[in-house]
Amino acid sequence: MGRNTRKRRTPLATKAIAASAALALGGGGLLWANFYASAHESNSGHNYTKSANAQWATLACPDVSQKLTNVPYRARQGVTRELANLDKQVTEAYSRLASTRRAQANDANFVQNAIVGPLKDKRIATLDRIRIDIERVGGKAPDNLSQLAACTPQAANQGQNGQNGGGQNAGGQNGQATASPSAGATAGAGQQQDNGNGAAGPVAADFVDITKVAPNVQGKPDKGNNASTGTFSLNCGVNANENRNTDNLIVAPGVNNGAHHTHDYVGNQDVNAFSSNDTLAKASTTCSEQGDKSAYYWPVLRLQDGTQEKDANQLGGGKEGNVGKILRAESAQITYVGNPTSKVVAMPTFLRIITGDAKAATNGAANANAHWSCTGFEDKVQLTNQYPLCPQGSKVVRTFAFQSCWDGQNIDSANHRTHVAFADPASGACPNGFKAIPQLTQRLVYDVPTPTIANGQVKNPYAVDGFPEELHKAITDHDDFISVMDQNLMNRVVNCINNGQRCK
Template sequence: MGNEQRLLALLVCLVLGGGLTAAVVGASRAARPRAGSVAADFATPRDMLPEPGRPAAGPDASTGTMTVDCGRNGEGHYNQDNLVVSPGLRAGAHHTHSYVGNLSADALSTDASLAAAPTSCAGGDRSTYYWPVLRRTDRPGRDPHENGAGHGNAGEIMPEAAVTVEFRGSPVGKVVPMPRFLRAVTGDAVAYTAGAEADVRARWGCSGSPGLASPHYPRCPAGQRVTRTLVFPSCWNGLDTDSPGHRSHLRFPTASGVCPADTFPVPQLRVSLAYDVPAGTPFALDAFPEQMHSPKTDHAMFVNVMADERMRVVVDCLNEGRTCRT
């Protein structure tokens, strides 16, 4: 009887040990960053919804637009830094960003260094605009940041075919100037693991279906560009150029365009990107490894380095209802 009990105990240990091993291996595989997106991350134009229209303009609205020509990163300005969220920390983003505007922007940038640097923007705008790169995952990457530190961001960087930097006014009133060196963030880089969508802002679409958009990557018909739009908050607290968490000093207006109490409307930044993606080509955003390249984690950053007189030109254009371009 004693031998039978010992044999039964041994069998139980083996079964339990095998289950534990499988669980550990499964958890390890789940935690391992994958190299691309999955089918559930994609939508076709028929799955997309109409983009919300702009609120009706009131009698005091600032209805103008100012487009700033900043090129499309022909200089190849990439790095894994994030001077807004992790200033001073090299490779603090753990994924690669693409830039237009200020040509010196990196983790070690200061207000003074940004103000003295050259820029890709016309009209002398030294602001920096940046976002995670999009990679074609069926081709090997050739950039030095591919798969940096084993974070799963692999593949050939897809260059932007078009970049539009645009400032808009407020539908309910006049805008006031942004302070110089204002920091701004849109989107949520950890939306996948957070399981929350309150800060998911990017909208994706196809060039042949204007007005339709989705928080998912698009599967566009042949000959159409993949589009990506990032809109920034535009209600400033009137005091700070940054805040803990980088959000409370600059907030989004309501759906009707009204700013929260104790905030003032400033020019609303809208960055629109387009990519030439052959139909059926797999692609994915660079992201933190645990975010699994989810399109919901798309985000962008901005530091206003316009001289005060340049910002005044933008504000006057918006408040006077004109269509302007530099």
Template sequence: MLVAAAALLLGGGGLAAVATTALAGDAAPEAADGHQRHSAVVAATLSCPDVGERLREVPRSAQLQVSKGLAALDRQVHDAYHAMMGGTDSGTLLPRLRQQRDRTIGTIVTAIAKDAERPEYLTTLSGCTTKPGQPGQPAQQARNRGQGRPGGPSPADFVDITTVRPNADAPPFAAPQGRDATTGTFTTECGRNEEGHFNSDNVIVTPGVRNGAHHTHDYVGNTSTDGFSTDRSLAASGTTCRNGDQSTYYWPVLRRLDQNAERKPGAALDGNIGSVLTPATVTLTFRGSQAGTVQAMPRFLRVITGDAKAFTNGTQNANASWSCTGFEDRQLKDRYPLCPNGSQVVRTFAFQNCWDGRGTDSANHRAHVAFSDRNGNCPDTFRRIPQLVERVTYDVPPGTGFAVDSFPEQLRKPVTDHGDFINVMPDALMNTAVNCINTGRRCR
């Protein structure tokens, strides 16, 4: 039995898009790769302004209220998206969603205004629209071809890596080089999450909230990290890292797209269906700069690379990098790689390498750090710090049978891949890392 949900796409002449999903218990045809082929196509999703990205100041007194407000906004989009997929007309859904967001944004504004300038600009961010699930592809055409899976991804999200031209000729994919470059590295070995440390929290963006990410994270390093972690609890925790590094390293899980549908937050309840794949390898390397020596990161520095909502936010903060072993001179930003036999899928997360020298975080969790230019130069007043580069490899099934976890309305698009890092290295270990980098040594 099939249920068709029609949603009016705003703009572009008012194209009517149809999203067709198979109900639980329906049989799906089996593909040549041995996986069940979904007959569904998600032709539309919701696009809402990202309030968290636009925050300029959040006083300490308002942090928990703002965090809960941001989580509420995500839940509202989650519920509206699923209502749209269930058949609710966008003419009914969008005004209702706007009213909900108006109220929640109002609570955020009020909380901030108690001890800071009133952020009136946030009140313009309540309206949402619908967005094509596969840009450039008419919904009816996609439906007729039987493409896509409930919640994504689409076959158009994959590309044969052997057809991609080499494009990775600059750091972090090429080592820092030149007269002034610091060429040393410091590698911390923290395992592959063999311990099974998973949760769907988002301790950097929505601390104090359960299921703040609406997708499941893989963790290595600090063994206690969840949505309620604090600097104190992280510093008191154990670690999976061999050298005593207590830092938190995490990223969305990659799943095999089988019929495993765990009824829990971050998994099937948020549209992320499939069995979690354990990485084959995880390499965490801190590198130097094209422009000269780096200085120590402050303890508890929080850094996010990439954007979990890049499909609807746009690519300003997107930083996904997908490739295959043997082909890492070819990096993909908005496509999953189809790798040759014997080649593994590679995810690379390159983190910001400039710090403002002041705080360990900022209101939008981005403004306190930045990327250098191609020559290693940081923005004015920013300081060079070691660049963390995470490389994670996977053995995946042949074909298009894998996807990264995402917020449900992000349709598991590869462009939404992202990594998170909280530096909890003891100061002595961080100083060792900096010394190795600045003196050109390779240390572990």
């Protein structure tokens, strides 16, 4: 691999977010499961669940992938496969935690003996294979790799399920701030419910009336004399042909169901776990600019209204807690923008970027980059930790602003983070050694029936797909991108942005 560049923390990581501090137990992950079954009730045809005597346990598991920042290129295929095994092991452990409530209530040692102990054994074996893969090609595995095996049961704080609009938080990308709820609210503690997904998520505390959140969007950096002020917009559709799968080509190539949740795809039409750069280059595209075969994909948004989707009995779908009606975006705007301090350079072909963190509810906010709002409120309020309840006539908006600084050498990195970085939120400048590239921004608009909240319960919630143990928290929203533009189109994008034009 090329030189290892310094990981630059996102602006979200520079601010104290109460929810993230509570959830990030030693950089690990948390699994939440209700000890007791819920009483499911039907109300006027809507999906509505009332939980009785909810008691919760958590399981803290270190996130191995973020510790592996310097994996030799020849070892990456094997290491990636084993990281996918770790994800699968944790997801399976969560499933057991959620489905053995009666046994847990009857035996205080059940979680340790039947879930935590066997999980540690599996992780030890997997971590050892990772070490062997790295050392086989002359690399050096982290000294503490074996210490990342143990997962620890934790008790959750109860009774904090009230709605919380949160205080202002000056983090967020593109000068956008976030409203942060209390730690207990984000964790989903207190009265919980099962919306048909075998897990408590989302809950009432995961939603906030956007009209009651104080404005929190910060201004953008001032533009300098060498700023690149143009924009280049593309129309790649809204996935009307329902091109979806549960793979993750960037993080888990060659692994079926590597994402454990469903993605919408626009642009490149041949993106799956087994795609290669060659197949991506030869694929068709939904973009009006046929020179753009880039892959744009994000987790689907679902309405948990009891609808049985086609994937209700499949992995990545209902079998892993992703249930309900898949909502198609009304519009999906893709726009490349410039940098306030410098001209931009062309992206390399096959550059891979992930923005946000699908495990942010358990990893903490260091890599989180979720932005939720409503039409008519986007320039005033952006939410990271909660989903918005939009007023009548307003629609839900998901916004993504990708990393816009590139190390100039690598199209990917071992942890899929360190080859790109965010520009400084105050000045707009890239870190030393990084070059400004056209910044990919996406805006997805959805017509979502507004959930209702009564007696601490949410009826017909909507939520983003995710790993089941992440409980469908808003902060886990993320977006993926592989650049596959032909050189002529990329040159047009760069020239348009550097010349201050508005191009479509």
